[in-house]
Amino acid sequence: MNYYRQGDLAITPIKRLPKGLKKVKSNVLAYGEATGHKHRLLEILPQTENQFEILEDDKGNKYLDIKHPTDLVHEEHKKLTIDRGLYFIKNEKEYNYFEEETARVID
């Protein structure tokens, strides 16, 4: 199972999905808050083929169930092709020494 990174987004393989996830209707994994850019999965198969599913827990953490290899695109980053499998989506974080706390990187 491959690990992937596209800019500030990390895609980590996992063995199983947690329970209680809800399907996300959008194909966008993450938005750039300052730039408006998007990390987006490309749908190339008809929806009936169930190419991939984006799922979310009640805290807003996102998961991926890729059933067919799927391209992840972004306005500034090169395209990645994600293999079949289950994944957890993580955002880049950083430590702010002024606030003395860890926060998600905002782009």
Add this chain to the structure above:
Amino acid sequence: MRRKPQELLIKMAKFNIKKERIKYNPIRERRTMSNLGTSAMFVGPITTPPGAPIITIQPKIDPEGPVKWKGEVEVYFLNNVIFNKYLWMALVEKKIVSLKGILRLGNIEQRMAAIRFMGIEWLLKESKAELIDKSERGNELYRIDKIFRQPAYFLKYKDISTDRVYFSGVDPEALKNEEKKNRNGELADKAMGWKFSWSLKEYNKLKIES
């Protein structure tokens, strides 16, 4: 081209006057300013003491001089911290550019706000931050002592798609007790892995990135 302070003030005042009526609320004001991010500068009036009735702000902008707020007091902010006008202008105009000069400021909040305004890249250079590890993947880990409450670790890395260079803080807890025993690139890569909540082992598995 560097902007004159008047131009900066006018630009920011135009941004502020979108809200014609505000109720003084220090908590809300602080939150609003925080949302502007680390490099935001803010010029705004302190209008009335807490609990005062709603007032109307009517800024009058004179292109030949500083921003004047009709019937209001001019107050200058840098990263949420109040500065006097001359100190604010010296910082914005980059007349104070040495870390030594900033560390001379008596107010600790002003010192931190000024350093934050100058930026991490500037801080690494000015503080003569020590490069403590560099990896084959191009991650560079720096340590700065005696500026923050604890030794501070910053990672310098390049985005492989855009070639942009970034500087980003790493949690000192993540590198605790690792500095002496773990170099040759491993510490810098461990710091980079931490940014994505990966262990060093997981980060080493990352082969596909853009």
